[in-house]
Amino acid sequence: MTNNDEVRRLRKRAEGGMSQAQYELAYYLASQPNAEKHRKECLELLKSASAQGDSLAQYALGNWYGRGIGVRKNYKAAYSYLRSAAAQGHPLAQYELADALERGEGVKKDVKQAIKWYRKAADQGDKDAQAELGRCYFYGIGLARDYEQAVKWYRKAAKAGNADAEYGLGYCYENGKGVMQNRGRAVLWYRKAAEQGHKDARTALKELQKSAPQLRTNGLQDI
Secondary structure, three states, X not given: OOOHHHHHXXXXXXXXXXXXXXXXXXXXXXXXXXXXXXXXXXXXXXXXXXXXXXXXXXXXXXXXXXXXXXXXXXXXXXXHHHHHHHHOOOHHXXXXXXXXXXXXXXXXOOHHHHHHHHHHHHHOXXXXXXXXXXXXXXXXXXXXXXXXXXXXXXXHHHHOOOHHHHHHHHHHHHHOOOOOOOHHHHHHHHHHHHHOOOHHHHHHHHHHHHHOOOOOOOOOOOO
């Protein structure tokens, strides 16, 4: 929003019951320096938009209740809103719904259902879901262990910048899991994860370079 007239017009549309305007107004108010004073209004706006089927509002409410933002933390409510948004194809909601199902937060733990939602989000390009799907294939969580599939999904997420996937891909290259062993590429991916602060990657990188100090990488060709 750039001026008060725009905000007034948005508020008028929101008060008229337009779900998109209600979500946008809530988002605007929540981003202001004095956001705390608007928490109650934001919550009402999001609930109204959510009741009309707005997936963005449903996802936002899922986050608020899951993290206790402006409301008392309530995993059951978070799960309900996330599921509604996920069912409409919201990729972030699908990822967080999968995470809740795997952990058993607000719902009975169901790893197979978690895999289903990780896959839906991953297929839409969500890098965190792709990394989790890679992890599940690598360890055989909720499906048959398959290192090649693990590498496939780790690679997608790693190319998008997910540090866990970068580390996982590095580990696969170092140990020849699902891919031909290549310690040079392992160093490359460990380094990328380490640069994002991944502690396990830092440790792995130090150990690998200590055991083979001659290793060098020449960039990201053929990855």
